[in-house]
Amino acid sequence: MPKVKTKKSASKRFKVTGSGKVVHNRAGSNHFKSRKSSKRKRRLRKDTCMSDAMTSRTKKMIQK
Numbered sequence: 143m144p145k146v147k148t149k150k151s152a153s154k155r156f157k158v159t160g161s162g163k164v165v166h167n168r169a170g171s172n173h174f175k176s177r178k179s180s181k182r183k184r185r186l187r188k189d190t191c192m193s194d195a196m197t198s199r200t201k202k203m204i205q206k
């Protein structure tokens with residue numbers, strides 16, 4: 143049985159916490175910042191946990 147390779151694109155975007163949750167950056171903070179409010183941009187700065195439905199698929203991609 144061959145080794146399963148890590149999806150490098152996924153490993154750069156996601157991180158697994160000690161409790162097993164997957165953390166990622168929020169989408170929508172790269173461009174068109176002038177039309178977004180300061181409150182919205184502040185919220186986009188913070189990381190967030192991934193939903194349970196996506197977590198199992200993402201963990202398989204990053205092999206953790």
